[in-house]
Amino acid sequence: MACAKPCTKYAARPNSIPHIPIIIERAVRLSTYGTPGPCYVDLPLDILHGKVDESLVNYQPMVTPLPSLCLPESTIMSACKLLREAQSPLVIVGKGIAYGDAAEEMRAFIDTSKIQFLATPMGKGVVSDYHELSAARARTYVLGNADVIFLCGARLNWILHFGLPPRFRKDVKIIQLDNDPFEMHTNVQSAVPMCADAKVALAQMVEGWSKTSSIPSPNRSVWTKTIAEKSAKNAAASAEYSSDKSVPMNYYTSQGIVQDEIAKLGNDYIIVAEGSNSMDIGRTVLMNNQPS
Numbered sequence: 001m002a003c004a005k006p007c008t009k010y011a012a013r014p015n016s017i018p019h020i021p022i023i024i025e026r027a028v029r030l031s032t033y034g035t036p037g038p039c040y041v042d043l044p045l046d047i048l049h050g051k052v053d054e055s056l057v058n059y060q061p062m063v064t065p066l067p068s069l070c071l072p073e074s075t076i077m078s079a080c081k082l083l084r085e086a087q088s089p090l091v092i093v094g095k096g097i098a099y100g101d102a103a104e105e106m107r108a109f110i111d112t113s114k115i116q117f118l119a120t121p122m123g124k125g126v127v128s129d130y131h132e133l134s135a136a137r138a139r140t141y142v143l144g145n146a147d148v149i150f151l152c153g154a155r156l157n158w159i160l161h162f163g164l165p166p167r168f169r170k171d172v173k174i175i176q177l178d179n180d181p182f183e184m185h186t187n188v189q190s191a192v193p194m195c196a197d198a199k200v201a202l203a204q205m206v207e208g209w210s211k212t213s214s215i216p217s218p219n220r221s222v223w224t225k226t227i228a229e230k231s232a233k234n235a236a237a238s239a240e241y242s243s244d245k246s247v248p249m250n251y252y253t254s255q256g257i258v259q260d261e262i263a264k265l266g267n268d269y270i271i272v273a274e275g276s277n278s279m280d281i282g283r284t285v286l287m288n289n290q291p292s
Contacts, residue, residue, distance in 0.1 A: 007038075008037065008039055008040045009030050009031060010027055010030040011040040011041075011042070012027070012040075013041070013042040013044065014041075014043070016047070017050050017052040018052060018056050018058065020047070020057075021057060021059050022058075023041055025061075028063045032065075035178075035179060068197035070200055071200075076201075076207075076208035078192050079150070079175045079194065080205065080209050082148055082173060082191060082192060083148055083150060083175065084212055086220075087147050087223060088145050088147045088148075089115045089146065089149070090116055091115050091117040091149075091152060092149055092150070093106060093119045093126045093152055093154070094119075094153035094154025094155070095154070096153020096179070097123060097198050097291070098122070098125075098153075098291035098292065099153070100197060100199055101199055102197075102199040102202050105198070106126050106202055107127050108203075109205050110127050110133055112206050112210075115133065115150070116223075117135060118139060119283075121273070123153070123154060123291070124271075125288030125289060126291045129289070136231075136283060136284050137230070137235050138227045138234065140167075141230045143160075144167060145223075146169065146172060149173070149175070150175045150177070151176045151190075152177045152202070153198050155178075155183060156188055162187045162188075163188040174188050174190045174192075175190065175191060175194065177198060177201055178194070178195060238252055238256075238284065241253065242255075251281045252285060255281060255282055255285040255286055259286050259287065262286070267290050271288060
């Protein structure tokens, strides 16, 4: 119990057999409400092998999902306006979008807003890596030059360099979408905090986008063009590395072979990347069509 408590959302041990349903209901509820996470229930041997009259057991009702709350329209309008007026906007797609079953809404917002996106390693496939607005091959450039970032279901942790310079602009504005209020303003103060269910909030963003009419910055076309140029240059470099068949085999060559095979499989595959270099290189070489 002492080992489990620091790394779980809830850890408990029933003190009797009738107490089991109460503990299990709470564990299921806490594991699924808010940010999903593990819970630990310890069942001692005497309880596992014990017996009790069933009339003493009070079965708990099934855990049901909480109703999703809508964000105030003023928050949606502020986020849309900030993104429309940005010179170099970027959407970062995290695993929270997949966990929140909001992939369809995320794709709809990308298609509607026409803003380039970057996926975290666990967010890959929420929007297809083959999408024309993917900035995966220009990751360093877009992170370092975006002036407004719509952070969707992702945390500014070590994967995203904590959102701090020199990897990010010092004056970058963050629009943060997360269902956990404790994640708001972590490392970087959010210009527009959006604590909400991703599926509902992104549907609101799609609707709100059509209601805002701010004229995009004239520099937006330069941003888009530069990303395309950087992506093409890095794609050419990756292809060159992949064609190198010298021994020992490099990461690009081995992953290029894997990519050639999974490209034949449609959506019927799962990619597992182990190790820093495998993951770093794989997120630009290995393409995901669906969220993991």
